[in-house]
Amino acid sequence: MRATRTSEVGRRRQRGGRILASLLALMLVVAACAPDDAEDLAVDDPEAVDEAPDEEAPDAPPTPDATELRIRTVMDITSLDPAVMPSTTDDAVAMNVLEGLVAYEPGGSGQLINVLAEEIEVSDDGLRVEFTLREGVQFHGGYGELTAEDVKYSFERTAGLIETAVATSYASDWATLEEVEVTGTYTGTIHLSAPFAPLMINTLPGNAGLIVPEAAAEELGEDFGTNPIGTGPYEFVEWNPGQEIVVERFGDYHGGMWEHLPEPQWERIVFVPIEDAAAADIAIETGAVDMGQISTGSVGRFEADPDFIVDPLATFDYGWIGMNVQDEILSDVNVRRAIRQALDIDSMIAAGFDGQVARAHALISPEMPIGYWEEAPVYQPDFEAARAHLDEAGVDELDLTIIIDEQVGSREIAEIAQANLAEIGINLQIDLLDGGEYREIARDAQQQLFYISFSNTADPSWATVWFSCEQVGDWNYQHWCNEEFQELHEAALVETDPDERHDMYIRMQEIMDEDAIAAWVMYRTNLYTYPADMQISLVPERYGKYLAYNFLR
């Protein structure tokens, strides 16, 4: 466990200070009338820490309830239907309620464990997966026993092969699925038209591999997402929008997970959506919730308090300053190289994220099992070299615009870029847009520079896809289409040898670097905070998430 603590000295003082600083942060947000993005706070005021009048601070947090776990989530749920499930909050709740054939072992070993599968085997040619189900697995809500028919229904539904009330969002996770053949009550075979590398990395252990009962999904239709039925150790009990999502121990649980984990102590797990980061700090501090994600600005203050642990978990998410290659000025690779050479990424990380995220040198983060480019060039601001690139392009005195939205760190990043580029004679204008407008402009290639961050899953193909040719005019905001990159992206999806794939993804990142389509900024870190007497259970392979019921107190 990566934890940080300090000595007992000055602890009360720091706690009072931290709260005061949280409040100040909250006040600033409210005063600025921008009460939106949950993580959008960065106030670290050492003065406030010193001046806090804190003699009255109550020492002990409220007595913890050993059977109810309360977790702060960054947003409310929208749908727990595995075919739609849009947000990470949905996923964090769903991990307690829904299960798949296999799952990643909690704790970050990267190993797969069988959950609903008794046995599972991929054929040598990668075209068939045979599975045998654990017998006697019951669905919540009296929907009966799990059979291979439910597996067929769930996978084909998410793959978009059968017509259902809700159109699937995750068909691409099952890109080459032909059908799931039911060979017995508890046995079946997944047939693929071509090998699909992410299958055992991301599809089966991820959302797209979750299994729902056909009867419930058909009966509830669009409402299944807010009344999910699964086989998990907890059943979905109640959702009070904006207040809480409650799951409770499922009496008829098959016990599959307890072969790998101790049985949980929690009778109920309550997820409390608190969007504002400073309000979340207060909720954690006062014990209104037991655990939650905090903003980068609060890390120092929580770390200084021995009553709390801050657990940083690196994710696969990445942020970058992209360049639209279809723009007249930016179509010249030398201009793009000049910009990349002038940017001070380290300062952006310090200002935009309080130094709490890792600097990115390429697309794929070091956390990814394959595809991390260790030797990627690290660009430090060098105005001489940048000006030389501009001379090569035969330009000076350029006017450019960067578009940003409300994402954490965007403003600081854009402002630093503005200062950096001024050094080489580029006048950068910053356009702050809201999400919808940003998307429209970026999709239609109306922008020049842009900062954005994307989330990502455990397979590098889900990062490279957004830079592919078919995404131009959609999510490839660089509007960049490189033939070799495209071929490699397609080939890597069907290549099953991990070493071969690794080399392919390295080459793809080299191409991106040669074409200077981006200045890579950061890999996101999720910062979880909880009382020192608690142990939490992280599952990095599930987009940097946690397994709530495996927490201990």
Add this chain to the structure above:
Amino acid sequence: MAQYLLKRLGMTLAVVLLVLLFLAVVPHVIPGDPVENILGPRATEARIEQVRVEMGIDDPIVTQIGSFMWNALQGDLGRDFATNRPVTAMLAQALPHTVALAFASLGLAVLLGIPFGVLAATKPDSMLDRFTSVVSVSFITVPSYVMALFLLLLFPIWLGVLPATGTGSLSEPLSYLRHLILPASALAITWVGYFARLVRASMLEVVGSNYIRVARAYGLRERVIHYRYALKNAVIPSVAILGVSLGQLLGGAVFIELIFNRPGLGKLALDAIAARNYPVLRGSVLMVALLFVTANLVADLSYRFLDPRIRVEEKAT
């Protein structure tokens, strides 16, 4: 009276219709496509198409405006396209929290503000008057969100009493009230000061009038004069602004709901704006507008009810 009531109701209806029209048009003048924004990059074409059809986004604008207004008048505000819940159900869930907050604040403001004002008016320019002036003016100038933060710091964090976030459950009234104390106080504080100043000013005016002098001449006690005779007239301007203040309170409630993480109307609207969730946004704004016009209507009517002179003047003309 009936004629006035009709006229007033007609105006209210007109305002509501205008608000409806405005809400119907809004999504078409704001740039950006909500559907792709919400569903994210991995949504299939089929899913995007499905949501677009559900939202009626591809229909001609006039059709959309027409059907929105027609459905709204029949009480159907559409469905939240992210969770598929009817917007009316979401409003029904959020409304009690906001109404409770607004009325609790208003109640606090009246209960504290009026005696405060009377107290100040009893001895104008005395130390007591000066002191209450300073306090009320400071109350007026403190924004509710600053007061909210101060209260948070003082009670849940330093003293360890009263909950910091959430609303508690309506099925447990005591717990619900405990959750209401801090947000309601934070929101009320400005109005305590405001009512105090207003009551003081109108009290001073009334105290100088002939009927009070007559009362004094009769030898009535000061307390009786102030509270039984003077206050009756002095409170009328305050009643008139009750309606307006309710509207202001609803606006301030947005911040308070954010700070205390209360799932009321303000927070609903705020989240809807962030997500471009138009059905929910329209519903919550419409609800706030309805509350506002209703409050104004009630204040208007009660004003006439409290002050017989208005009725008399009307008859005379």
